[in-house]
Amino acid sequence: MVFLKYKPSYKVTIAGEEIGYVANKQKFEKVVKEQILYPEQENIAFVDIEEMPQYEFFFLDNTEPTLEEEVFTKIQDMAVITYKIYAITLNNQITTYVNSKEEAEEIINQMKEEKAEELKDITIAMQEVYTKEKEKTQSTVEVATAMQVAEVELEKQVEEQEKVKASTLDGVYFSVKPVTGNITSRFGAMESIRDHAHTGMDIAAPNGTPIKAAAEGTVTHAGWLGGYGNLVIISHGNGIQTYYGHCSKLYVSKGDTIKAGDVIAAVGSTGEATGNHLHFEIRKNGAQVNPQKYIYK
Secondary structure (H helix, E strand, O other): OHHHHHEEEEEEEEOOEEEEEEEEEHHHHHHHHHHOOOOOOOOEEEEOOOOOEEEEEEEEOOOOOOHHHHHHHHHHHHHHEEEEEEEEEEOEEEEEEEOOOHEEEEEHHHHHHHHHOOOOOEEEEEEEEEOOOHHHHHHHOOOHHHHHHHHEEEEHHHHHHHHHHHHHEOOOOOOOOOOOEEEEEEEOOOOOOOOOOOOEEOOOOOOOOOOEEOOOOEEEEEOHHHHOOOOOOEEEEEEEEEEEEEEOOOOOOOOEEEEOEEEEOOOEEEOOOOEEEEHHHHHHHEEOOOHHHHOOO
16 A cells, blocks of 8 residues: 555755655666766866765655656755866976876977977976866867977977076076166277276166166165266175166165165266266176176177
8 A cells, every 4th residue: 555655765865955855776876976976077086075965765655756867966066076187387387288197298208309408407297287167177288289389388488598598697697677778888888988998888768767676686885986976786696796876866775685676776967977877887706797798688
């Protein structure tokens, strides 16, 4: 009589909340395991469900459907999927993504073989990237495309390294031009306004134009110094110094720590100057060197 009115089923609850009924617990658990918890889908690293479903044997009225699909959908909506993709990096900078470890290794090995010279000072590596954003997995590309992207980025990094090397003196990288303007006198120039070769270079700019530090360092002088007028001297280590002369205003003091690009003074014509400009020098162990070997090329 019971089976005429009721059918055996399982009531499904999560965290004490009833979410529906299923007819066959074993079959339903198998579907959840294969399609939600451990799906054979590319890029899925793992799936988390805060609380697993609980099943309780139940006699359900024969007129009531079990609605396995709705129960499955509710469980699926509760699942949090973490995806895994693989990044190709150059000096820890991500260039592109691929789907698998094997693809990443193929690219790295081929790059090392074909671009050995370019990679001598650049590290190429693989990085596992975990994300809960499914859209992120859509940024992966095929091996051939990833190779092209990585090669373009490698070329950029090689060029940047060459630029840095060319602008570096004994470990000091001159990354910032102190001012922008016309060069009116170059290093070593012999001119009627002075009785010696020019010890730096002059860059014309309007009065008050901000002067930036060419590299990081420590201010060792900020004040008046003879023909230089208002002068800032920055020590960059390894015996390297930069001089910024004829300033109208000084914004730093002796002992200040400076970063490349910090505004340290303003253009002027103090001291022995024929007009508004920056007199810029680089010195190595006290001797002037040509700034244009490293900056204003």
